[in-house]
Amino acid sequence: MSARAPDAERIARAALVHLTEPGDLRLARAVTEHGAVLVHEQLRADRDVRGLASDVAERLRVLDPARELEQADALGIRFLVPGDEEWPTGVDDLASSAPVQGRGGAPLGLWVRGPARLDEVATRAVAVVGSRSATSYGASVAGDLAARLAHEGWGVVSGGAFGIDQAAHRGALAASGTTVAVLACGVDRAYPVAHTRLLDFIADHGLLVSELPPGRAVRRERFLTRNRLIAALTKGTVVVEAALRSGALNTANWASALGRPLLGVPGPVTSAPSAGVHQLIRTRDALLVTRGEEVIEALAPMGQALLTDRRGADSPRDALDEVERQVLDALPVRRSAELTAVARTAGMDRARVLGALGRLAEAGFAEQHDAGWRLGELGRAT
């Protein structure tokens, strides 16, 4: 029997979702602090919680979340909440990461449609995002990259939009891989409408995910908060094409805020849709990548690399590569150090250090603690 959150928890969260837009920090923080059930009870009882207007009580009383969950279930839609075995725990990092443009926080729950297991996909997933007005170069590169990643068993997460998103989903599907579209509307709706067939196909073979209840339509601001889920559901974000003010850079900001590696595929310097990526590489220490293997090299959990070409290692530490060793040497034993400090000590750029830290953490050599990093159990032992 798989772990499952209590019904009361699920119902409270399904109700609270209706109160504000995703990314509302006051509600997210109240829930993190007091728990969804208590916040729900208090709000229904007309008590003011953290400045949320008490006029929401009336709205909460007319909602019927239990019925909403039943209706969703009839449509093949499940509502995941923390405590469920399928809950992708990586999104909980949003509770402690810095807000972007005043919004953030962990989602109250995730509406999910499709056969894949979200928690499993998220352990080994990459965000592939970029411009809606992609060039044929960008679309082709994103498709190849996604196909390669999918072929190697990585889930490809994107936003279901035109351009790079579409190419990434299609590339993963073409390689019979798993792809996840995180939507800025309910998972029963298709946006853009032209992608109805693509999204239905993803719902049949991968996953559609949204923190908005079924029936909700897209809104401008919902794309920005949706982007934080794309970053939080993945081990790293690859930007393929992005003009200087592209929304894809918003996803990049979320990846940075979450401390997840940021990667960028360059293009012609004469191509405006590549200018934002070049800027990420120049000024934000994004790692330049040219193909799927390089993405995997940067993001792969170390254990996995162990299974393939590092089989001959005598001790776990022998299995570390040069970069991982240097980063391990730079980690403090007790008090945690921030990424920037670790990178400085290791003498490497942040993107590379972050990739190594992810692999070291996965293998038990490092652990994330408060806002920083320190030696993990295995790192202290050897």
Added chain:
Amino acid sequence: MSARAPDAERIARAALVHLTEPGDLRLARAVTEHGAVLVHEQLRADRDVRGLASDVAERLRVLDPARELEQADALGIRFLVPGDEEWPTGVDDLASSAPVQGRGGAPLGLWVRGPARLDEVATRAVAVVGSRSATSYGASVAGDLAARLAHEGWGVVSGGAFGIDQAAHRGALAASGTTVAVLACGVDRAYPVAHTRLLDFIADHGLLVSELPPGRAVRRERFLTRNRLIAALTKGTVVVEAALRSGALNTANWASALGRPLLGVPGPVTSAPSAGVHQLIRTRDALLVTRGEEVIEALAPMGQALLTDRRGADSPRDALDEVERQVLDALPVRRSAELTAVARTAGMDRARVLGALGRLAEAGFAEQHDAGWRLGELGRAT
């Protein structure tokens, strides 16, 4: 009256040049240690110097370097040696930099043809190098970049070859700027032959430079040692397109060995001629640049930036930008620190630190000492 090396020095060097190929470390080190005049005398006198075979004495006795200098002069070719006011002192850094593929050392002298002053050009010059089999994209970007650099008063140095070299020279000439072609043959010869008109034009408006005496033809290994001069004559090297085993990467190696900033212009990841540049950015900390302004930002001596947009500064230190301040803070006072150590302390990548160090050194805040960097006079004073 401008400074001029003694005739004996010039004649000794003009003779010694005939003994070995450029980049011969034994001869270069013997000359650095004992002086060209003494080495020349000893070799002529049939004494063994540092393992150079004494059978060279006969060859030296039949040479007539004074006559060779006269003949060159008649062709409008001058032979520069250390001590001449026009000697570009930056190439002397080759005496202490690590050899590349077993060759290196400062040139014994430079044969120069053209109206520009080599020492002046070299104070503000950029190497723009890349693939001979450039794409139209690469050639167009290199041309635009060179034109922009030339327009801003920077000399553009390249190798006169097909592809990127040609585009760089032409771009600089089109902007009425100064361009320098460093040849792997005598400056009275044209290689490739198809570039006869281009090289003549450069000789009329810029400079042709070689460490080989007039009359010498190209040889395979001469391109590699020629590349060290391209790197040493400039403040930094920009690679525009280079396949994974391109000769342009050899110039990049020289720039690194000399501690000069390395910059790269990205291109489509589907384009083989860009793969070498992407590798430099990924693994060698080359700075990604997309246009001339970014090259200048990375290489410009600080004084120059002071003259333009930092005029309002109250003290020289006020004129420093954030990156320069951080690098200055990371410099030791007495013992010098290697670039990697400075970069680690400053928490920045090596390419950016190196650019800042160049500007700080130019302004007197930092100085290069042994193999490392420390605070300069101005840095200690304020």
